[in-house]
Structure formats: structure tokens, C-alpha cells
Amino acid sequence: MAETPDDDLPLDDSSDAGAPTPEASGDDAIGGDGALDDLSSRIIPINIEDEMKSSYIDYSMSVIVSRALPDVRDGLKPVQRRVLYGMQELGLAAGRAHKKSARIVGEVLGKYHPHGDQSVYDALVRMAQDFAMRGPLVDGQGNFGSVDGDSAAAMRYTEARMTRLAEELLRDLDKETADFIPNFDGSLDEPTVLPAALPNLLVNGASGIAVGMATNIAPHNLGEAIDGIVATIDDPEIDLDGLMEHIPAPDFPTGGTIYGIAGVREAYRTGRGRVIMRAKMTEEEIRKDRDAIIITEIPYQVNKSTLIEKIAHAVRDKKIEGISDLRDESDRDGMRIVIELKRDAVIEVTKNQLFKYTQLQQTFGVNTVALVNGRPRTLSLKEMIEHYIAHRHEVVVRRTEYDLRHAEERAHVLEGLSIALDHIDAVIAIIRHSADTDEAKANLMAGVYPASLTAAQLERLGLPAQPPIASGKKQDTIADLNISEAASGARGEWLSERQSEAILALRLSRLTGLEREKILAEYREILQEIERLRSILGNEGLRMQIIKDELLEIKEKYADERRTEIDPIGGGDIDLEDLIENERMVVTVTNQGLAKRTAIDEYRTQSRGGRGLKGLGTRSEDWIEHLFAADTHDYLLFFTDHGQVYWLRVYDVPEGGRTAKGRSIRNMIQISPEDSVKAVIGIKKENFRDPEFLESHFVLMATRDGRVKKTALDAFKRPMRTGIIAIDIVEGDRLVEAHLTEGDTEIVLGCSGGRGIRFHETDVRSMGRKSRGVRGMKLKDGETVVGMIAVRRDGAQVLTISANGYGKRTDLEEYRQQSRGGLGILAQKTTSKTGELVALKSVAEEDELMIGTEHGLLIRMAVSGISTYSRNAQGVRVINLRDGDKIADVARLVKEDEDPDIATDGVVPALDAEAPEASGESGGAEAPDTSGDTPAEETDEA
Numbered sequence: 001m002a003e004t005p006d007d008d009l010p011l012d013d014s015s016d017a018g019a020p021t022p023e024a025s026g027d028d029a030i031g032g033d034g035a036l037d038d039l040s041s042r043i044i045p046i047n048i049e050d051e052m053k054s055s056y057i058d059y060s061m062s063v064i065v066s067r068a069l070p071d072v073r074d075g076l077k078p079v080q081r082r083v084l085y086g087m088q089e090l091g092l093a094a095g096r097a098h099k100k101s102a103r104i105v106g107e108v109l110g111k112y113h114p115h116g117d118q119s120v121y122d123a124l125v126r127m128a129q130d131f132a133m134r135g136p137l138v139d140g141q142g143n144f145g146s147v148d149g150d151s152a153a154a155m156r157y158t159e160a161r162m163t164r165l166a167e168e169l170l171r172d173l174d175k176e177t178a179d180f181i182p183n184f185d186g187s188l189d190e191p192t193v194l195p196a197a198l199p200n201l202l203v204n205g206a207s208g209i210a211v212g213m214a215t216n217i218a219p220h221n222l223g224e225a226i227d228g229i230v231a232t233i234d235d236p237e238i239d240l241d242g243l244m245e246h247i248p249a250p251d252f253p254t255g256g257t258i259y260g261i262a263g264v265r266e267a268y269r270t271g272r273g274r275v276i277m278r279a280k281m282t283e284e285e286i287r288k289d290r291d292a293i294i295i296t297e298i299p300y301q302v303n304k305s306t307l308i309e310k311i312a313h314a315v316r317d318k319k320i321e322g323i324s325d326l327r328d329e330s331d332r333d334g335m336r337i338v339i340e341l342k343r344d345a346v347i348e349v350t351k352n353q354l355f356k357y358t359q360l361q362q363t364f365g366v367n368t369v370a371l372v373n374g375r376p377r378t379l380s381l382k383e384m385i386e387h388y389i390a391h392r393h394e395v396v397v398r399r400t401e402y403d404l405r406h407a408e409e410r411a412h413v414l415e416g417l418s419i420a421l422d423h424i425d426a427v428i429a430i431i432r433h434s435a436d437t438d439e440a441k442a443n444l445m446a447g448v449y450p451a452s453l454t455a456a457q458l459e460r461l462g463l464p465a466q467p468p469i470a471s472g473k474k475q476d477t478i479a480d481l482n483i484s485e486a487a488s489g490a491r492g493e494w495l496s497e498r499q500s501e502a503i504l505a506l507r508l509s510r511l512t513g514l515e516r517e518k519i520l521a522e523y524r525e526i527l528q529e530i531e532r533l534r535s536i537l538g539n540e541g542l543r544m545q546i547i548k549d550e551l552l553e554i555k556e557k558y559a560d561e562r563r564t565e566i567d568p569i570g571g572g573d574i575d576l577e578d579l580i581e582n583e584r585m586v587v588t589v590t591n592q593g594l595a596k597r598t599a600i601d602e603y604r605t606q607s608r609g610g611r612g613l614k615g616l617g618t619r620s621e622d623w624i625e626h627l628f629a630a631d632t633h634d635y636l637l638f639f640t641d642h643g644q645v646y647w648l649r650v651y652d653v654p655e656g657g658r659t660a661k662g663r664s665i666r667n668m669i670q671i672s673p674e675d676s677v678k679a680v681i682g683i684k685k686e687n688f689r690d691p692e693f694l695e696s697h698f699v700l701m702a703t704r705d706g707r708v709k710k711t712a713l714d715a716f717k718r719p720m721r722t723g724i725i726a727i728d729i730v731e732g733d734r735l736v737e738a739h740l741t742e743g744d745t746e747i748v749l750g751c752s753g754g755r756g757i758r759f760h761e762t763d764v765r766s767m768g769r770k771s772r773g774v775r776g777m778k779l780k781d782g783e784t785v786v787g788m789i790a791v792r793r794d795g796a797q798v799l800t801i802s803a804n805g806y807g808k809r810t811d812l813e814e815y816r817q818q819s820r821g822g823l824g825i826l827a828q829k830t831t832s833k834t835g836e837l838v839a840l841k842s843v844a845e846e847d848e849l850m851i852g853t854e855h856g857l858l859i860r861m862a863v864s865g866i867s868t869y870s871r872n873a874q875g876v877r878v879i880n881l882r883d884g885d886k887i888a889d890v891a892r893l894v895k896e897d898e899d900p901d902i903a904t905d906g907v908v909p910a911l912d913a914e915a916p917e918a919s920g921e922s923g924g925a926e927a928p929d930t931s932g933d934t935p936a937e938e939t940d941e942a
Contacts, residue, residue, distance in 0.1 A: 060211035068210035072370040073391035074194040075201025079123045082112040098159035114184045125152045134219035137166040149303040168197040175402040177395045195395045215369040218250035223559030226551045255297035255563040267366035268381035279360040295337035299362035310358045320353040346581045392547045404533040414523040416499025426467045444500040582633045589626040596662030597653045627891045630682040639679040639738040643729035679738035702737040702788040709773025710764045728772045737788040745790040749777045750840030757824030758815040775821045787840030799843045800828040803835030803886045808875030809868040829874045839890040855885045
């Protein structure tokens, strides 16, 4: 418990104060029982926890309400409101001369804001900074800071006045449109809110930290904000999508780009969200073979000097590569930061690294907290607009009531003047013969002559015995106008006190005929104005129209173009892929599950018959099983022989040279020990994220036992590293191929016995992931399916290659279309010399092949070097194999100008690299074996 002394209790600083003297005794002695009883009765016991809680709550509410948070109506904090009101009181309108900032700070500090002078000056400075406020409210003269973080000059050096926008915030304040409260010492009054003819909270935003809460409201474009408010007035039930057609996103003073709209939508919907801001960049060739990134706009609230330092540090720490020089060339004409690049730098990768590691990409955390009826609330965009409309409606009503009251008072005065002018002789007689002004006023109000005016004098003046003022005109007019008693005076009076005072103040010059007509004309106009004002008060729709008209007038005067661009496709945070150059790669997977990616340029194009380059350092029991080309950003779907599918990105596959062995695929995806990869489908990044593409494309699969299955690609859009089921594989069967199709291709299956069958893809209906599929080809004993192609190109050819290196091309037309499920027809004559059929591919004249052997040799060769023969020919030797070596896999590299969406071999198309001169050992071409050119028996079993 703490004891708090009463404020009236005298305090003595002497060390022996309160100690009894030797002479003192009894109840009269200091410290005696009587004194103690009196002291204890004046001590109030207080629980210190309750006192601390109460005091802290009072302090918190003071900070929340009186310092940190803006009012939803005018968007101003108390100090900002006081600065603007103080400037108006000093007469610092936009067209007037500037005054010293110290003079303004002293005015505000001494009259309205009893806090530190720096808090007042800081508020004034911020309202003058065009890089901090979307619509500055103070017109500063002198150094008011910069985007480099320079502080403003001292208040004794700078000068200021209001801007036109600030005047719009204060417009009609003199018409009782806002409540006034006493200032801190009760000597003056100050407004609790400004009329705010423009939506300042939306236009300029706000930021502040209170106790237990904070606010961070983004600025917006004035024209867009007004359009959104007008749309809400027209349709009070408008939804967020409708509002965002008018207010698509914040508009920051420093420009830049908003990257992604999802955070903006969330902020507008809930009052909280993340807006991703990016600097605005251009590419420029500053000299021959040397490019540069030019930054012309930076994110809001980013310090330019600090930004340049962070870029330099990131380059020094090797977080950002490809930058050779950095300099600031900004001047009074605008911002220009030059980032000079190295010759081998990839511009897009460097940009993404800059966004990732510097403030060139910044997050604006929206937290729309404002005071509503004195209480802090988190507001959505529509709620902000609705509160502003309600405020403007109240302003219009109060302003109209003020104007009506003054119009009625003026009409009342004009009515009295018109009565006096109608009976000017009697009025003059009353005034002339009254003893003083008070008697004259009383006689005019009562409508009687002064007692000193005799009947003879009246007769001599030609006046009637009673003043003709009592004509009834006044009562009729008052009844028509329905003027309040306060304005018209007591009913028992012929003229009110105000009318009488106006008549007494009437100058003789206004008794001329022209002046009299002016008074009557003004009287008629004021009657029409009263009627108009009453119609406004009686019609809410008319009041809303006035709000709209005034806002559109503000827009016409002050709105400007949007500064911040919007990139709706952006996704916010930088992904890993944005920091990796998108290059063409050759991906290989061995029989033992070792995977790697190698730049495609490391392989040389060779002539047919060459022995190839050493492409993979394999163990004696390992050989290449899969080989294909893809971009580093592409998605890979790995299909295993047990019917599972796994997801991976190309850049997740470790990079290695031609002779590198690679890394186990089991370290990248969680394949079961008894499973192995049998097919891979590569999907372009942009296609894998496109719902329309996913729904219109299919995965076509074939098994060793001749079954085929088609499933929509959409079913595989969320595969996991732990794998999902792609096809139901029965005991003894295995998956051998998987291709990406559009649902309208020609399918050709080939078996080890040298036969092939062609049927249309529509013969295979789309099924779910867990189904087995249907029969695609009937096999003889010991035969297995070795390949499947999905053909879409006109003039395509079918390439067949046997295990011992013999191959040929055959026109697709030689494979007649059949129904699925048959034995098929001869595709290539196979003998002990040629070996069994091991590959069946769809090729064109301009294609290239990558052929891999079981011993790890790779050869890249043009398809044009392989001759075209009929179906029943053995073909020509395409590669000379060493003793005991056999062909393991064949991949077709597709030209870039071919349709990139469909990889007919189940992989993403490869880059068409220029072929250097062929080198290495050449085995020469053997003449084709035509001994078997007699057509073999063709079986068409359904």
C-alpha cells in the first residue's frame, strides 16, 4: 500500500521537521496522538497496482486519441489539425506571402498544442514534403528535407503557407460545420475536426505508433479516391470489386510499381495487408557492349542514400553478381541511379537479386486504424469511404442550416427595410420627433408616433393620425416565410428590434429609387435562397448530389495522373527461381537413379556414325536411362515404373559437367527403394500455373504390358515430394512412357518385336489417377512395349532404333490408323544383327537427337543424317558401338519455333544450338540392309 499526501498538506524540507521538542508534551506536542490522528485522517490509501493501471490507461488513451491516430473524417492527427488551423488564423492562405515557420510553430504551440516545439515543426515539415505526402498541405520555402534522408533546416530559416488543398480542408469551417472545444487553458476554442472537402485520409494516408496499436495507411490518387466515393454514393451496396474498378491500388508520392494485387485486395477488404512496392527500372546501353540498369523511381519511404549503400554492400558480399559500377546521377530534374553491369551479366537475374537483397523491393504493411467517434477501429476501404460520406453529409446539413438561419435573418431585415421604404414619411417623422435613439427604436417596434408629435403637427406634415405601418404586410410575410421567433422578434411588435436597428442605420442615400429597387431585388433573391436551402434540408438525395458535385469539382481542380504503376501478375516475395538464370539444360537420369543437369552447349553436334562424346562417368553396372532437354525454371513430373508421380524443378537437379556422375534422385524425391523413374514430363513454368492449360491438357501413359491411360493434367497440379498415384499398376506390369497431349493426337505404340500400332487418342477416354487404363496393343509372348509417341505435326516421321545401333525414319502415313488393342503392323525388321527394337520416336527433318549408350557415351546428331526407309526395312547404322555396348535411350531435341506447349516425347522442347564442326572418331555409315524389304505379314487383330 502507498500513502499519497494531500495536495494541501504543507511540506517542510528541514531534517527535524515533525520531531518533538523537549518542551513539547501531551497532545499539543508535534507528533503527539492528536497530530497523528489528524495526519492519518488526511492520508488516502491507494493500491499501487490499481494506480499504475489507471494512470497507464489514461496515458494510453491520451496517446491514442490526442497524438498518434488520425480521425477518419479529415485524416488528420491533432497536431496536424492545429497547425493548419493556426496557419488559417495567421492568414497564411495559398495566395498570401510566406511566413517564418518559427512564427507558425509559436502560434500553434502557444495557443493549441502544449507540447515540444519539435513535434509541431516535424508535423509542419512532413505536410510540406512532396515525397511523403501525395497531396502536400503546406507550401514550404527553404530546405524541408529530401528523399536522401536529409533533415529540414531549422524553423528560423524556413517559411511556409497553406496549399490550395489545405484550404479545401478548412473550407466552410466558419459556418459552424464542426464542433469547437476549449484549448488546453480554456482561453480559446479549437475545432475537433475539419470540414474536409477532400478525402484526406485516403489521399495522404497516415502513419503513427500509439500504445498497443499502430496505424499505417497508404496514400492514394485524388481522382481515383473521389471516383470511388462517388460510386459509393451512387450505389451504397457496391462491393470491393466495384470499388477497385475506381481505386485499383495505392498511389505513392515516389511512384514505383506495385507488384501483385492480392495484398492490396486483402488490405482493402480487412484493413490489413501487404503491398509489395518495387522501384521503377529501365535498361540502357551506356556504351558499346555495356548495359546498365537505370533506377528512376524508388519505393515509398525508402531513403535513397541508404539504398545505394545497401546495394554496394550486397555487391561486396557477393549476394549480387554482375554489377561493375554504381553511381547516383540524380539532380533537380529527377532521380537517376545508374547500376552498370558486367558484360556477361543477365539483366533479369540481376534485377531479381536487387529486389531480393535491397530495398528496391519493399513491403508496405497496411494497417488501417483510425479514430471513429473517438475510438480506434480497423477499417476496410468501404468503411473508410462510408465514414467520410457521413461526415460530408453532416457538414452539408450544418452548413445549410447556418446559411438558412442567416438568410432568414437577412430576409427579416430586408422585410423591415421594405416596410420602411413603403412608409418613409411616417418613419422619418417617428425618428425625427423621438427624443433619442432608444425612444426611436421603441416607437418603430410599437408602430406609434412619439408623444411629442401633436395632431396639428401631423396634419401639417400630411400624416394620418396613426402610422400606416400597421398594414398587415409584416405578418403575412412572416407567415409565408415561417421565420423563427428568434429571427423575427415578438409577435406583438410591428417591427422587430433588428428591423428597427436596421432602419435607424439606413443611410439617406439609400432612399433613392435605384437603391430602393436594389433592396427589393435582394429581398426577392433571399426568399428564393431560403426556399433552396429548405429543399436541401428536406431532401437527402439532393444533399448527396451536392457532395458529389463538390467532390467532382475538387477532382477537376487538383487531380493528377497516377504515379505508381500496377503489376497485377506479381506474386510478392522473390522466389528462388527469380535468382536463377533460365538456361537450357540437358537432364540425365541413369539406371541407378543418378541425376544431373548440364548446359546444352557442352554437347557438340556430330555427324551420323560418330562415336560420340563422353557424357557421363558411370559404373560398369550403370547406364543412362533418361535424357531430355529443359529450362532451369521448368517443372518436372517424374513417373516411376510402379505408377507413382513426383514433383521437382529443373534447378533442383544438381548441375554437373559431361563426365560428372550426378546425384541420386532419391536425395531429391522420396522414391521407394524398389521403384525407379521410367518417364519424365517437363512443363513450362507459365503453363503449370495456368488453370486453362491444366484443364485442356492430358497425361497419356503406356505400360510394358500394352495398356494405355489418359488423365487430365489438372489432376497432377499438386504432386508432392512423397509422390501420388498416377496409374494403378498390377503385379508384373510396369510403366514405360508418359506424354503430354492436348487430347487430339495420333498415338503410335511400338513393341520390342518390331511392330507398331497407330490409333487416335480419342479412343482412350479420360480417367482418374487411380484407374488401370485400357488395352492399347496386344503383345506376343516375350514382347514388351518399348515406346509410345503422340503425333500432332503434319508430315511427321517415325524414328525406330534397335539395340545394336540400327535406325531409320519412316513416314507416319505408312502406319495406317487402326483401333486400339490390336497386334499392329511391322515398324522395323529386327534380326540378331540389329537387335530388338529399343526406341520409337516422332521426328522431323530439322530435329536433332541425343543418343545414350549403356556404357555412358552420348552423341548429338541431326535427324537429317538418318535416311528414310519403308516400315519393313532394317535401317542404317546410326552409331558405332563398342563390343558389348548397346543403345540405352534416345531423346529428340525440339526446335524453339515448334509448339512449346506439347513435347511429343514427353519432355520440354530443347534449344536449337548451332552445330560446330563435327569432331571425334567417326564410324562411317553402313549401307542399309534391304534384304528384308519385302513387306512382312501385317496383322490387324482388334
